Amino acid sequence: MVTITQIAAALGVTPSTVSRALSGSPRVKPSTRLAVEKVAAEMGYERNIVASNLRRGRSDIVGIVVPRIGREFFSNAIGGAEAVLNEAGLNVLICQTHERLDDEVRALRTLRTNRVCAVMLSHAIESKDGSHIADILGGQIPLVQFDRVFSDLPGWKVVNNNFEGAYLATKHLLSQGYRHIGTLAGYMSSEAYVQRLEGFRAALADAGLKPAAEFLETIVPETGRQAGSLALEAGCDAIYSAGDFSALGALQTVRERGLRIPQDFGIVGTANESFTSLIQPSISSLALKAAELGRTSARAILSALGDGETVIPMELIIRQSSDRNMNIK
Amino acid sequence: MVTITQIAAALGVTPSTVSRALSGSPRVKPSTRLAVEKVAAEMGYERNIVASNLRRGRSDIVGIVVPRIGREFFSNAIGGAEAVLNEAGLNVLICQTHERLDDEVRALRTLRTNRVCAVMLSHAIESKDGSHIADILGGQIPLVQFDRVFSDLPGWKVVNNNFEGAYLATKHLLSQGYRHIGTLAGYMSSEAYVQRLEGFRAALADAGLKPAAEFLETIVPETGRQAGSLALEAGCDAIYSAGDFSALGALQTVRERGLRIPQDFGIVGTANESFTSLIQPSISSLALKAAELGRTSARAILSALGDGETVIPMELIIRQSSDRNMNIK
DNA sequence: GCAGATAATACAAACGTTTGTATCTTTGCC
DNA sequence: GGCAAAGATACAAACGTTTGTATTATCTGC
Numbered sequence: 001m002v003t004i005t006q007i008a009a010a011l012g013v014t015p016s017t018v019s020r021a022l023s024g025s026p027r028v029k030p031s032t033r034l035a036v037e038k039v040a041a042e043m044g045y046e047r048n049i050v051a052s053n054l055r056r057g058r059s060d061i062v063g064i065v066v067p068r069i070g071r072e073f074f075s076n077a078i079g080g081a082e083a084v085l086n087e088a089g090l091n092v093l094i095c096q097t098h099e100r101l102d103d104e105v106r107a108l109r110t111l112r113t114n115r116v117c118a119v120m121l122s123h124a125i126e127s128k129d130g131s132h133i134a135d136i137l138g139g140q141i142p143l144v145q146f147d148r149v150f151s152d153l154p155g156w157k158v159v160n161n162n163f164e165g166a167y168l169a170t171k172h173l174l175s176q177g178y179r180h181i182g183t184l185a186g187y188m189s190s191e192a193y194v195q196r197l198e199g200f201r202a203a204l205a206d207a208g209l210k211p212a213a214e215f216l217e218t219i220v221p222e223t224g225r226q227a228g229s230l231a232l233e234a235g236c237d238a239i240y241s242a243g244d245f246s247a248l249g250a251l252q253t254v255r256e257r258g259l260r261i262p263q264d265f266g267i268v269g270t271a272n273e274s275f276t277s278l279i280q281p282s283i284s285s286l287a288l289k290a291a292e293l294g295r296t297s298a299r300a301i302l303s304a305l306g307d308g309e310t311v312i313p314m315e316l317i318i319r320q321s322s323d324r325n326m327n328i329k
Numbered sequence: 330m331v332t333i334t335q336i337a338a339a340l341g342v343t344p345s346t347v348s349r350a351l352s353g354s355p356r357v358k359p360s361t362r363l364a365v366e367k368v369a370a371e372m373g374y375e376r377n378i379v380a381s382n383l384r385r386g387r388s389d390i391v392g393i394v395v396p397r398i399g400r401e402f403f404s405n406a407i408g409g410a411e412a413v414l415n416e417a418g419l420n421v422l423i424c425q426t427h428e429r430l431d432d433e434v435r436a437l438r439t440l441r442t443n444r445v446c447a448v449m450l451s452h453a454i455e456s457k458d459g460s461h462i463a464d465i466l467g468g469q470i471p472l473v474q475f476d477r478v479f480s481d482l483p484g485w486k487v488v489n490n491n492f493e494g495a496y497l498a499t500k501h502l503l504s505q506g507y508r509h510i511g512t513l514a515g516y517m518s519s520e521a522y523v524q525r526l527e528g529f530r531a532a533l534a535d536a537g538l539k540p541a542a543e544f545l546e547t548i549v550p551e552t553g554r555q556a557g558s559l560a561l562e563a564g565c566d567a568i569y570s571a572g573d574f575s576a577l578g579a580l581q582t583v584r585e586r587g588l589r590i591p592q593d594f595g596i597v598g599t600a601n602e603s604f605t606s607l608i609q610p611s612i613s614s615l616a617l618k619a620a621e622l623g624r625t626s627a628r629a630i631l632s633a634l635g636d637g638e639t640v641i642p643m644e645l646i647i648r649q650s651s652d653r654n655m656n657i658k
Numbered sequence: 659g660c661a662g663a664t665a666a667t668a669c670a671a672a673c674g675t676t677t678g679t680a681t682c683t684t685t686g687c688c
Numbered sequence: 689g690g691c692a693a694a695g696a697t698a699c700a701a702a703c704g705t706t707t708g709t710a711t712t713a714t715c716t717g718c
Contacts, residue, residue: 014698015675016698019674023676047674050383051673051676052676054380054674054703055676055677055702055703061443069407070404075399079397079399091443093390093420093421094398096408110415112375113375115377115378252609275604275607278577279607280581330704332704342668343667343669344705346668357666357667361666376705377704380703381704383703384707385706660718661716662715663714663716664714665712666713667710667711667712668712669708669710670708670710671707672707676701677701680698681696681698682697684696685692685693685694686693687691688690
């Protein structure tokens with residue numbers, strides 16, 4: 001591997017001049033800069049990032065910690081962040097926690113060991129507060145939390161406007177004429193789900209209605225199925241689900257009972273997982289705008305200013321599962 | 330940040346002794362090793378990987394290049410690789426190519442610039458041969474290709490047994506009594522799809538039958554739909570699809586024509602995407618064993634011995650879309 | 659108790675870059 | 689032409705670790 005010292009020798013100058021020439025310092029005159037660039041290109045020089053980072057005392061790697069990269073939401077968020085960070089010459093080191101606390105601790109330690117310049121994190125379900133995060137990063141490394149955030153932790157936070165989104169979704173169901181609307185609300189240990197539940201309630205309250213039913217801990221298709229049949233017994237004619245997988249479970253149960261969707265029963269899910277558009281009937285869903293979340297978080301890292309919070313509106317995607325007009329056509 | 334020099338000063342020894350003590354060299358006596366470890370722990374020392382890597386001339390980061398991390402197959406493969414590599418003290422730098430050649434080039438350059446110790450790669454659709462890969466890594470950096478491989482490139486290769494898998498899937502359809510079997514074969518620019526097509530043909534040939542229809546460039550639901558209706562016109566009563574998304578498209582078309590699945594028409598897809606088990610009817614699928622592929626690739630990296638090839642058998646997952654017996658029950 | 663061997667540690671250079679300071683060269687101006 | 693200012697480059701130290709060699713301390717056996 002060719003070094004700046006070799007280039008310097010070839011040109012009869014010193015390594016410092018080569019270094020300055022290659023980083024575009026005004027302290028070298030244009031003619032030598034050109035000469036250096038020419039020789040560097042000829043010799044196939046490539047800056048040794050490791051040495052550079054050691055000297056400058058920082059790296060160009062941003063650590064990203066997510067529960068699992070396989071979930072579309074997170075992979076899309078990572079994709080968005082990557083685009084912005086790569087553009088800025090930064091690279092990304094991705095760690096999964098598999099929703100486990102000890103994996104989260106391990107991931108953060110790894111990132112600290114590798115001296116990443118910043119961390120972007122969405123915490124695991126198992127992690128109930130941010131103390132371990134603060135312990136490990138300890139003010140040394142800037143932190144941007146996204147989607148799942150601990151509000152007591154310092155640093156930037158980027159979240160979806162879950163309240164508004166759920167409000168919108170419920171409003172949409174109301175506009176379709178459903179009046180006995182229940183919800184599959186997910187885990188109350190997560191702020192995001194709490195906000196969705198509140199948005200759901202607010203929309204009904206504003207319409208002078210009460211929730212027909214509220215089910216907690218619904219997260220996978222199975223729990224959605226169970227909640228779905230209970231919802232039918234409770235007289236619901238529509239459901240807003242805080243997750244797509246549970247919405248799918250509910251949809252299946254409802255259809256098995258012989259009800260038509262959306263004529264007899266309406267469903268809106270959350271997250272806009274790709275399967276919601278693939279199945280029949282397609283499921284209306286509240287899109288989380290994962291890529292935008294990722295991009296915004298990345299920008300927050302770039303301008304690692306300090307504290308702050310960014311709230312991104314969600315987008316309601318109306319499909320067959322809840323649009324009575326669409327199906328009439 | 331505390332350094333070994335500080336520890337050395339605190340103990341009245343030299344940095345070299347501290348370094349040797351911490352790396353467990355037999356050249357320090359046990360008592361000093363213990364003393365060093367104690368002080369290091371007290372002072373909260375953490376080895377500076379950047380300096381260490383510079384000195385040793387190598388890093389502990391493995392680069393992984395995939396078309397997109399959002400696809401379940403790749404995220405699962407990455408997960409498997411990560412588990413093995415983390416266990417070995419290595420970290421993972423993930424790059425996406427979005428199936429584009431120039432992004433692949435960029436990713437490989439980034440990895441080389443960051444002096445990764447090895448690269449695990451599944452090439453983009455747009456990349457038709459491995460010349461750019463050889464150019465950039467140039468024998469300097471060990472390469473392990475997985476799933477999508479260029480066989481003329483040196484280094485280890487880990488692939489699924491696509492031939493056997495497709496053979497198995499087609500055999501299954503035959504065992505269910507289907508006799509006019511067509512295939513949605515995907516892109517012939519990819520070795521994996523070619524092998525699947527050959528496995529399909531071989532299974533039919535072994536049963537004394539001919540393919541009822543073969544459709545190429547089927548990859549997304551839409552192309553699957555088109556091919557599906559053409560397959561019906563061609564008199565098919567079953568389809569083996571080399572992809573799950575195209576299988577879904579075909580399934581939808583077939584149902585819209587009023588045919589019952591699997592009684593009147595059988596379908597088997599490939600990849601075992603999660604939606605195949607979520608929808609009704611569920612789709613039988615040929616699982617790619619992504620995690621195992623990732624783990625095996627990672628092990629190949631660990632013992633970066635030289636050339637070689639590992640072939641992993643696939644697993645046929647039988648669901649409603651093709652199992653006539655299951656539905657009769 | 660001493661030569662010789664071995665164990666333990668110290669010394670110093672190196673990895674490739676960056677950057678503050680010093681030195682040398684050029685320029686402009688009176 | 690001489691002098692100051694600025695422009696350009698050289699020098700050297702530093703980042704924190706690793707590692708070959710040199711030095712010192714300890715041990716063995718006679």
